[in-house]
Amino acid sequence: MTSEERRCGYVAIVGRPNVGKSTLLNHLLGQKISITSRKPQTTRHRVVGIKTEASHQIIFVDTPGLHKGAEKAINRYMNRAATTAIRDVDVVVFVGDRPAWTEEDAMVREQISQGGLPCILVVNKVDLLEDKSSLLPHLQFLAAKADFAAILPASALRQHNVDELEKELLAFLPVSQFLFPEEQITDRSQRFLAAEIVREKIMRQLGEEIPYSIAVEIEEFALDGEVLHISALILVERKGQKLILVGEGGARLRSIGTDARRDMELLFDSKAVSYTHLRAHETGRHISYAVFCLTKGGGG
Numbered sequence: 001m002t003s004e005e006r007r008c009g010y011v012a013i014v015g016r017p018n019v020g021k022s023t024l025l026n027h028l029l030g031q032k033i034s035i036t037s038r039k040p041q042t043t044r045h046r047v048v049g050i051k052t053e054a055s056h057q058i059i060f061v062d063t064p065g066l067h068k069g070a071e072k073a074i075n076r077y078m079n080r081a082a083t084t085a086i087r088d089v090d091v092v093v094f095v096g097d098r099p100a101w102t103e104e105d106a107m108v109r110e111q112i113s114q115g116g117l118p119c120i121l122v123v124n125k126v127d128l129l130e131d132k133s134s135l136l137p138h139l140q141f142l143a144a145k146a147d148f149a150a151i152l153p154a155s156a157l158r159q160h161n162v163d164e165l166e167k168e169l170l171a172f173l174p175v176s177q178f179l180f181p182e183e184q185i186t187d188r189s190q191r192f193l194a195a196e197i198v199r200e201k202i203m204r205q206l207g208e209e210i211p212y213s214i215a216v217e218i219e220e221f222a223l224d225g226e227v228l229h230i231s232a233l234i235l236v237e238r239k240g241q242k243l244i245l246v247g248e249g250g251a252r253l254r255s256i257g258t259d260a261r262r263d264m265e266l267l268f269d270s271k272a273v274s275y276t277h278l279r280a281h282e283t284g285r286h287i288s289y290a291v292f293c294l295t296k297g298g299g300g
């Protein structure tokens with residue numbers, strides 16, 4: 001297998017609590033669990049596991065809970081965060097576990113559709129079905145409800161159809177170099193997460209005004225004594241986008257930096273002390289430059 005033929009992409013596993021998402025993920029990952037974030041963050045797009053084989057690498061990301069009842073501000077916020085996370089993956093695995101199609105299921109499916117993403121429906125816990133003959137009509141019923149790329153009956157617990165699911169997923173991964181080291185947690189994955197955090201904050205604050213195609217490069221990720229220096233370079237295509245990103249007197253970029261640092265503190269177990277500096281410049285596509293400064297392991 002040459003590296004040109006390899007596939008690598010992002011997969012989100014979504015569904016109501018208790019349907020078996022974690023069980024499914026554990027079995028998909030097998031022994032090769034590579035948790036890249038130690039602290040659970042409910043509102044951030046978070047890598048929960050990476051499965052690397054000779055031919056492919058699947059990066060599973062967590063989406064915050066998708067909620068009905070948007071009357072609560074927190075739920076509105078969570079829904080927006082979830083939609084953002086969903087937009088950023090190659091394929092969504094939608095896990096359900098009961099012979100029904102609820103309003104909530106329909107809402108989740110609708111959010112996935114809005115992201116224009118392929119969606120594989122996993123009907124989990126089929127081992128609990130007493131009447132196996134009810135399965136086929138149920139699958140047909142679901143197929144009529146929404147446009148799924150595939151519908152798989154499965155038992156995450158008994159590992160029924162889990163390998164099958166992995167095979168289905170491969171078809172949706174782009175041909176790509178692996179984005180994570182094949183072995184385990186390294187600095188590179190921390191750099192990657194730092195870039196993802198910055199990107200997510202930009203999307204959250206400016207999602208309507210900035211195209212999703214922006215890129216963030218981590219230029220420096222270095223521990224200097226007690227201080228973790230992280231420098232992020234944000235790449236946008238046009239000058240107008242740069243102006244939006246920088247904001248009045250640099251206010252927008254500072255605000256993005258503040259939000260990003262908060263998440264980085266949690267993720268890298270550090271305490272922010274200050275910006276070392278913050279500036280913007282234009283060199284070809286290299287537009288904005290922000291430096292985050294964090295202190296390792298600070299309390300409070």
Ligand code: GDP
Nearest residue numbers: 017018019020021022023124125155156157158
């Ligand atoms: P999550 O909240 O969606 O992550 O669900 P979990 O993976 O934590 O599973 C919730 C419960 O359902 C646990 O008690 C699992 O053991 C159980 N469960 C998960 N998958 C299956 C399955 O295929 N069959 C059965 N019978 N139970 C399952």
Ligand code: MG
Nearest residue numbers: 018021022023
């Ligand atoms: Mg879970």
